Amino acid sequence: MVDEPLRKRRILVIDDGDSVRDVIRIFLEHAGFEVCGEAGDGMEAIELAANLKPDLIVLDLAMPRMNGAEAASILSATMPDVPIVVLTMYENVLGSALASAVSVKAVVDKTEGIGRLVSCICLLLYGCAEPTHAPKSASC
Numbered sequence: 001m002v003d004e005p006l007r008k009r010r011i012l013v014i015d016d017g018d019s020v021r022d023v024i025r026i027f028l029e030h031a032g033f034e035v036c037g038e039a040g041d042g043m044e045a046i047e048l049a050a051n052l053k054p055d056l057i058v059l060d061l062a063m064p065r066m067n068g069a070e071a072a073s074i075l076s077a078t079m080p081d082v083p084i085v086v087l088t089m090y091e092n093v094l095g096s097a098l099a100s101a102v103s104v105k106a107v108v109d110k111t112e113g114i115g116r117l118v119s120c121i122c123l124l125l126y127g128c129a130e131p132t133h134a135p136k137s138a139s140c
Contacts, residue, residue, distance in 0.1 A: 009125050010036040012054040014045040014071070015087070016063045020110075024058060024087070027114040033121070042066030046074055054082060056125060058117065059104075061088035072104050083124045087117055 011033050015021050018040075025035045037052045039045040041063045049057060057075060061068040072084050083105040106120045 008032065008034040009055040010034045010052070011121070012037045012039070012045065012049055012052060012057045014039040014042070014058065014063070014068070015060040016040050017060075020060070023114060024117070027118055028058075028121070031118045031122070040064075042068060042071030042074075045071050046078075049075055049079060049082070053079075056121060057082060057084045058121070059084055059086050061086055076104075085117065085120055085124070 011028055013021050013024050013028070013035055015024065021038045021040075025038070028035055036054050037048045039048050042059075043066045045057070045059065046066075059068045059072055059075075063071075068086055068088065072086065075082070075084060085106045085108060086104050087108050087110055089110050105124055108117045108120055
């Protein structure tokens with residue numbers, strides 16, 4: 001059995017933009033994470049999360065069929081131990097009260113860059129902004 005600290009952490013990426021998901025996946029894999037699945041909307045995210053049981057979920061806020069806040073609320077109720085990071089262009093819309101209400105662990109503005117996302121994921125999963133496998137450009 002693989003020791004817990006050495007196991008690649010599995011991340012589910014949800015964003016309605018195919019190219020955005022591609023960029024996120026490339027950066028996360030470069031940082032040593034495994035992207036275990038991808039979804040284009042909140043409804044698909046809930047289904048995939050139940051089947052894949054990821055260690056962390058990266059979730060866009062503005063999506064078709066079910067937005068990120070609605071999906072986060074359901075995901076946090078069904079998977080309370082899985083941290084959710086909202087990656088959005090609408091950080092100011094979410095607000096800290098809503099983030100707390102739907103149990104989101106972090107909100108990262110897409111304009112801050114993917115390095116910021118990687119740092120926040122490292123912080124949530126490992127307790128530090130730059131584990132040895134994180135890219136040197138990542139900062140929290």
